[in-house]
Amino acid sequence: MNDVSMNDLKKLKPCPYCGNTGLMLYKQNNGLFYVHCGRYLCDTKFEVYFTSKEECIKAWNENADLINGG
Numbered sequence: 681m682n683d684v685s686m687n688d689l690k691k692l693k694p695c696p697y698c699g700n701t702g703l704m705l706y707k708q709n710n711g712l713f714y715v716h717c718g719r720y721l722c723d724t725k726f727e728v729y730f731t732s733k734e735e736c737i738k739a740w741n742e743n744a745d746l747i748n749g750g
């Protein structure tokens with residue numbers, strides 16, 4: 681149930697650094713989640729790890745809002 685689906689990816693706001701909408705949400709082997717923008721020359725990795733994908737998505741979106749100034 682805690683695997684990442686397309687539906688989860690759709691909840692992510694675009695990368696606040698480059699506008700990329702094709703972000704990836706990864707689950708590490710230790711079960712923690714993080715967001716990664718794989719766009720060339722951006723390569724932003726959200727260096728905070730969460731035990732649930734919901735928390736990770738929420739935190740990424742809040743961070744994107746902060747960086748976008750709103």
Ligand SMILES: [Zn+2]
Pocket residue numbers: 695696697698699700717718719722723724
């Ligand atoms: Zn990016």
